[in-house]
Amino acid sequence: MEHDADQSHPRYESLLKRRLLEQAAAKGMLADSALIAHGRGEAFDYLLGERTTASANAATAEACARLVAAKRAVISINGNVAALAADNLICVAALLGCPLEINIFYRTPERMEALLSHMDERKVAASKSPPPGFQSSLESWHASVEQVEILGANPDGRIPSLEGPRAKCHIGGILNSDVILVPLEDGDRCEALVAMGKDVLVVDLNPLSRSAKMASVTIVDELTRFSANLITEICRGAQQPNRQWDNPANLQAALDEIAANILSD
């Protein structure tokens, strides 16, 4: 599985993501376990056929509907998320007019600083990019990107029932949000957010994980594909949220896909 990256390589996409993570590690953005967690994701994505399945598309549309209908949406960003999907999620935040909040499990001042500076850098890059979906003028799009708040530096609230620095959050961000998109979230924190009564939208390639099982809507998809699809979905115009959304059934569909891929090989 170890090769040099060139665009013709059948694993080019996967090698590109590894590069992004290696660069993020060099910048001090990642916890020790980040690369191992990414590898776990790679294995599940491989079993899903490295493509967005029908059930993932349905979950993405539902997540989009809930984010668009939210009163106070927020997008939670950890190290791997910042490394892989900063640009796409800044774009999502600009389209939704919601804040991003850097919220990591292993919080140290150094990692927080590295993440905040990376996100600021990506926000500048995003503000210079063309608007997605040709929906707005260049000027109004750039203004929307510039207005995206990146929280995390000065947390003034705590997530109840979590201990230590991992509980820290912003009152104007995660704490008072009604809908939260938390890609690649730890099980304990996902549980704590659900216990707060929030609508918790999780992106997790492992349909058997505690986060996947506990979330309100679980998107079993690779983060860069999901975040690109979410942008398309928002630009297309969201449907109404489906309050009868059957998350366990959607997870079962992902498991069925994996089992079918394994047995058809």
Place this chain on the structure above:
Amino acid sequence: MEHDADQSHPRYESLLKRRLLEQAAAKGMLADSALIAHGRGEAFDYLLGERTTASANAATAEACARLVAAKRAVISINGNVAALAADNLICVAALLGCPLEINIFYRTPERMEALLSHMDERKVAASKSPPPGFQSSLESWHASVEQVEILGANPDGRIPSLEGPRAKCHIGGILNSDVILVPLEDGDRCEALVAMGKDVLVVDLNPLSRSAKMASVTIVDELTRFSANLITEICRGAQQPNRQWDNPANLQAALDEIAANILSD
């Protein structure tokens, strides 16, 4: 999935292995992709139920039979293997009277030196440990361990059809071996070794990988469990090699186990 390690933790074993890899990374033993590769393995092991299955036991017994019957067995060691199973594999080499050869895909002088020094350190530790299976006196066991050759420093041969430094090997080790145990091997190198007419015994948690499919015998098991089981198997006394060994059928059994675990959840 991120927690501090304590023995009561349900993921203690898994956290312990991560620590070993983090220490190995700090010593310069690992390539950039090593932690990601470990994460992929973790995901497959999770899907196997983190236990040695019946089909893995059968493959371990067959690998043992072939190693014991070999004229010139060799055990190939890369970064992750050295980090996770140096002690067990030094013990296997002492029991078989065969060399270990450090053979890595991304060969740099620094990594080779870090690996050689780690293996030497573990050999000293192993020579002070009690013999496995109480089969020999302490003295004769220590002599067996001390006689284990650790090759890799001065490769004088090349694996045909591989390019660059990754082809380097020892004539008295990998090149002239008839049976080679290569845990966690890259697909290209596995293919090259099979093309040389060797009996190639691979340990790989992904039954769909190219290495897994190409090997003579594939043990779909986690390396530390496999290497401990191999020691037990050697001490118990090996069976005769089964020249009708059906590797694809054994891989299918592993896939069936994974599919059953996924669907029974």
